Amino acid sequence: MREPKLPSVYKLIALNTVDSTNAEAKRLAVRGEDETADGTIVWAKEQTAGRGRRGRTWSSPKGNLYCSLILRPDAPASVAAQLSFVAGLAIHDALCLLSEPGHEVLVKWPNDILVNGKKVAGILLEAEQSSGDVPAWLILGLGLNVGVHPEDAEFPATSLRFEGWPSTEIDVLEAYCRYFLSWTSRWLDKGFEQVRKNWLWRCKGQGEHMEVRLAGETLTGVFADIDDNGALVLDQDGHQRIISAGDVYFGGS
Numbered sequence: 001m002r003e004p005k006l007p008s009v010y011k012l013i014a015l016n017t018v019d020s021t022n023a024e025a026k027r028l029a030v031r032g033e034d035e036t037a038d039g040t041i042v043w044a045k046e047q048t049a050g051r052g053r054r055g056r057t058w059s060s061p062k063g064n065l066y067c068s069l070i071l072r073p074d075a076p077a078s079v080a081a082q083l084s085f086v087a088g089l090a091i092h093d094a095l096c097l098l099s100e101p102g103h104e105v106l107v108k109w110p111n112d113i114l115v116n117g118k119k120v121a122g123i124l125l126e127a128e129q130s131s132g133d134v135p136a137w138l139i140l141g142l143g144l145n146v147g148v149h150p151e152d153a154e155f156p157a158t159s160l161r162f163e164g165w166p167s168t169e170i171d172v173l174e175a176y177c178r179y180f181l182s183w184t185s186r187w188l189d190k191g192f193e194q195v196r197k198n199w200l201w202r203c204k205g206q207g208e209h210m211e212v213r214l215a216g217e218t219l220t221g222v223f224a225d226i227d228d229n230g231a232l233v234l235d236q237d238g239h240q241r242i243i244s245a246g247d248v249y250f251g252g253s
């Protein structure tokens with residue numbers, strides 16, 4: 001396998017096996033900025049304890065992309081959390097760059113990427129739980145099914161290989177890192193509104209009926225919008241409900 005070529009702002013830590021790149025990134029991040037700068041990226045060929053959102057396991061055999069970016073934005077937690085949408089756009093655009101004609105790539109709220117209607121990637125954002133408002137670090141984890149995908153996942157899953165794309169983990173990592181830089185500059189220059197609009201242009205299901213599963217209840221309604229904080233706006237017969245975390249299902253998914 002060739003070495004990834006990343007823009008010089010990134011510092012790559014390449015591992016064969018790790019429990020979880022997010023966990024490893026967190027262990028490095030707590031050592032402080034002098035040791036682990038903004039832009040450090042932990043990449044592993046496999047994970048033995050890959051984590052998904054909401055306490056799920058992320059299946060992590062060899063053949064897929066597992067990476068976690070350490071970021072140190074000087075922003076309150078609620079603003080820094082917008083970076084998961086920045087990452088979603090970067091992955092989307094990276095996949096569009098690498099894709100063959102005729103494939104559909106979409107983002108899905110809150111942090112999934114779909115290829116041809118099935119989940120190909122997920123993002124796990126974790127932040128330092130600081131006493132102050134500005135977290136000292138943020139970990140942006142990305143799992144992307146390149147060569148293999150789970151058959152028994154809660155959301156129907158796919159991989160680039162299954163969809164017939166020849167791209168490797170390294171092709172995807174390189175394209176993702178380049179697009180992440182350009183989307184981060186747009187976010188810094190123009191704010192979340194630019195990101196929000198672009199995310200909505202690329203998203204699954206705006207205006208469609210959906211089910212949202214929360215910790216203790218299931219809601220139905222129409223996916224109306226995402227708000228200034230990235231929360232989902234669900235229209236329930238003209239009454240808008242704002243949802244900041246949950247699992248979303250559209251008809252047939």
Ligand code: BTN
Nearest residue numbers: 020022050051052053122141143
């Ligand atoms: C999701 O539930 O959709 C998010 C999945 C995120 C998985 C990635 S794989 C790399 C990084 N390390 C982890 O343990 N999780 C994230």
